[in-house]
Amino acid sequence: MQAVKMVITGPFSAGKTQFIGSISEIDVVSTERKISSSAEKVKDATTVAMDFGRITVGDDLVLYLFGTPGQRRFDFMWDILSQGMLGFVVMVDSTKPETFREAKRVLETFESYAATPYVVAANKQDMEDAWEPEDLRIILRLRPEVKILPCVATDKETVKNVLLELLYSILEEIDKVEKAR
Amino acid sequence: MALKGNLRDFSTTQLLNLINLARKTGTLSIQNNGNSAQMSFREGKLIYAFMGPEEDNHLAQILHNAGKLSEDQARIIQARAKGTSDKQLGHMLIQRGHITQSDIIQSVRQNVLDTVYKLFTWAEGLFRFEANALPSPGHITIPIDLESVIMEGSRRLKEWEILQEELPNLDICLRFTDRPDARLQNINLTVEEWRVVSFVNPRNSIRQIARANNLSDFEIRRIVYGMLQAGLVEIIRPPRPTPQAPARQSSTRQEILQEQGIDDPQSPAVKRSVVVRLIDRIRGL
Ligand SMILES: Nc1nc2c(ncn2[C@@H]2O[C@H](COP(=O)(O)OP(=O)(O)O)[C@@H](O)[C@H]2O)c(=O)[nH]1
Ligand SMILES: [Mg+2]
Numbered sequence: 001m002q003a004v005k006m007v008i009t010g011p012f013s014a015g016k017t018q019f020i021g022s023i024s025e026i027d028v029v030s031t032e033r034k035i036s037s038s039a040e041k042v043k044d045a046t047t048v049a050m051d052f053g054r055i056t057v058g059d060d061l062v063l064y065l066f067g068t069p070g071q072r073r074f075d076f077m078w079d080i081l082s083q084g085m086l087g088f089v090v091m092v093d094s095t096k097p098e099t100f101r102e103a104k105r106v107l108e109t110f111e112s113y114a115a116t117p118y119v120v121a122a123n124k125q126d127m128e129d130a131w132e133p134e135d136l137r138i139i140l141r142l143r144p145e146v147k148i149l150p151c152v153a154t155d156k157e158t159v160k161n162v163l164l165e166l167l168y169s170i171l172e173e174i175d176k177v178e179k180a181r
Numbered sequence: 182m183a184l185k186g187n188l189r190d191f192s193t194t195q196l197l198n199l200i201n202l203a204r205k206t207g208t209l210s211i212q213n214n215g216n217s218a219q220m221s222f223r224e225g226k227l228i229y230a231f232m233g234p235e236e237d238n239h240l241a242q243i244l245h246n247a248g249k250l251s252e253d254q255a256r257i258i259q260a261r262a263k264g265t266s267d268k269q270l271g272h273m274l275i276q277r278g279h280i281t282q283s284d285i286i287q288s289v290r291q292n293v294l295d296t297v298y299k300l301f302t303w304a305e306g307l308f309r310f311e312a313n314a315l316p317s318p319g320h321i322t323i324p325i326d327l328e329s330v331i332m333e334g335s336r337r338l339k340e341w342e343i344l345q346e347e348l349p350n351l352d353i354c355l356r357f358t359d360r361p362d363a364r365l366q367n368i369n370l371t372v373e374e375w376r377v378v379s380f381v382n383p384r385n386s387i388r389q390i391a392r393a394n395n396l397s398d399f400e401i402r403r404i405v406y407g408m409l410q411a412g413l414v415e416i417i418r419p420p421r422p423t424p425q426a427p428a429r430q431s432s433t434r435q436e437i438l439q440e441q442g443i444d445d446p447q448s449p450a451v452k453r454s455v456v457v458r459l460i461d462r463i464r465g466l
Binding site: 002057171174 | 183184185186187189190191195198199202203346416451453455456457458459460462463464466
């Protein structure tokens, strides 16, 4: 049995849990505790809110989806997750410009950890206040080859599209490496 | 769709950079403690801006501020010109020989720039971009390239923290963007900025450039930030650590991996066939 994984990361409340929930065949296993206040309060850096979802491909292959917060203090988790990871998705709440700086930081941190391809999901595009993906591309200073995709985490089709685009990027990367040989 | 937020979370240069790169047309309104300002853009060029009440931005006032009309002249003209648009008034003044067309253009341009530079000092304020909204046709609009405005704006940046946050790492290198429309020749750079430009090279880190030019961390950050926002240069990502870099062998990691049946982390990259199968599966979901 081969297991591969993808990581869904991004600022608090970007829609990571929802994203995994929309596509996972099991109910999302979430270690996240309900937090009463609006801000995220994780006092103990060793307890990490993490989601876990699964998509079975066949008897011999399964894809795991991990949702993990992007904050610095979870760096040690990232270390664990990035090993053997296929690729990752950075989720951004397109309606919350106050989180874009954080998203950029997450993106840059995680990019430095793993040489795997990633895509950015401009989430909550169903809301009126959502920034357009191409405006986000500029604000987040994405390189041209990094895809930014419109997403509504509650809509399975857009979630599928994000994962597929990530997989296409991974395929391109593999082909590039093979060609170089 | 919306383009709104608070200046707390963006610098004004960042917004202008966005408008410039995306070649946007429309009007950006900013509100801050009862003070308000507007900037209008056509295809990524600044064409109009004003701050405060409409009458302070009357053409007669602008010409007075620029020293082209005396205070009395300005007051009389403004009173008589009620209901006349700036454009009509401008034509009238030119025809009567009071003033030349280039006086008007220069004064209006300066007023727009003064407004924008004042905006650069606003640390917060709600902003909203109304796509395709433009000043009414009676206003005098003059297209101004944003690159120069952005460079000047970053020269006025005083907040060390913003720069620190935007450019945390000085051990990265820069290269010139290959944007075909990056117009270095249209931008006025200071001597120091030209020096920095002459050192831009994928092999020189920002820190090295600063050393070579005797610039403090703050000064080099400010210059590089301006050049980044103006789209002149881009960052080259530092080389990534190799995948086999000493991984932390914590028991936690092993436990989690075992629990979840994940392959050995040091396993080679996945095969193409695995990715193709994943694609097929997800397409079919
Ligand atoms: N309208 C809308 N709401 C969303 C979307 N994605 C997530 N949400 C909501 O945003 C909130 C935060 O989402 P959650 O998945 O918990 O974010 P997380 O902190 O990244 O795991 C929840 O109330 C979700 O229901 C979306 O695409 N559209
Ligand atoms: Mg969550």
